[in-house]
Amino acid sequence: MSGTNTTSGATPTHYQIAVGSLNPVKIDAALEGFRSVFPGATFSATGVLANPGVDSQPFLDGMALLGAWNRAQHVLRLCPDADYWVGIQGGVQWDPYGLNTGEGNGYSGQLQAFSWVVVLGGDRGELMGKSRTVTHYLPSDVTDLMRFGYDLGSAHYRAHRGIDYNPTDGSVGLLTHGIYGREESYIHAIIMALIPHRNPTVAF
Numbered sequence: 001m002s003g004t005n006t007t008s009g010a011t012p013t014h015y016q017i018a019v020g021s022l023n024p025v026k027i028d029a030a031l032e033g034f035r036s037v038f039p040g041a042t043f044s045a046t047g048v049l050a051n052p053g054v055d056s057q058p059f060l061d062g063m064a065l066l067g068a069w070n071r072a073q074h075v076l077r078l079c080p081d082a083d084y085w086v087g088i089q090g091g092v093q094w095d096p097y098g099l100n101t102g103e104g105n106g107y108s109g110q111l112q113a114f115s116w117v118v119v120l121g122g123d124r125g126e127l128m129g130k131s132r133t134v135t136h137y138l139p140s141d142v143t144d145l146m147r148f149g150y151d152l153g154s155a156h157y158r159a160h161r162g163i164d165y166n167p168t169d170g171s172v173g174l175l176t177h178g179i180y181g182r183e184e185s186y187i188h189a190i191i192m193a194l195i196p197h198r199n200p201t202v203a204f
């Protein structure tokens, strides 16, 4: 923590956020999320290469959560002087519900896409908040490519021959025609993951 707490016009408290990624979308989203939850403070965010410890495109909800947690833990070790440590990990999962087939077989053949966010705080990262972004379903051509090992970004790029695919907006930005971008999805999940930090006397 590198500022002074204030009640009367003095410098607002400044906090350092360490984000376990070099991806500017994730770093900017973390900054924006913290600023909206703690409007009386100032923040700066640094991206650090962190090891997710899972596949680059995990195919399971729990593995994406583990990736986000591993990133946050790694950046905590790399940047112990920061005030908050953030891990964000994208993932996909086969939709387990099968409603589109009507067969009740528990498997729809559709892929869901989402990301997990983990935010650590406290003196040694002992306070944890986590949340998942919104979920969207992937087109079948993208899904087919992912069956063959393409990650989400590359599958979109190949399915659309690069046209319209912009990694900053991501899959969600392309499919919503820009109404809802990747950064926005991360910001909303950061805000949710900050609930325990915003309510530090409440047990979760």
Ligand SMILES: O=c1[nH]c(=O)c2ncn([C@@H]3O[C@H](COP(=O)(O)OP(=O)(O)OP(=O)(O)O)[C@@H](O)[C@H]3O)c2[nH]1
Binding pocket: 020, 021, 022, 023, 026, 056, 057, 088, 089, 090, 091, 114, 115, 151, 152, 153, 154, 167, 169, 170, 171, 172, 173, 182
């Ligand atoms: O959360 C997402 N929302 C989207 O709309 C989206 N569109 C594409 N991707 C891709 O999902 C993969 C794993 O994501 P990811 O968390 O590993 O991110 P990343 O590889 O971009 O960054 P990083 O690993 O350097 O931190 C990467 O291939 C991303 O390009 C998205 N992820």
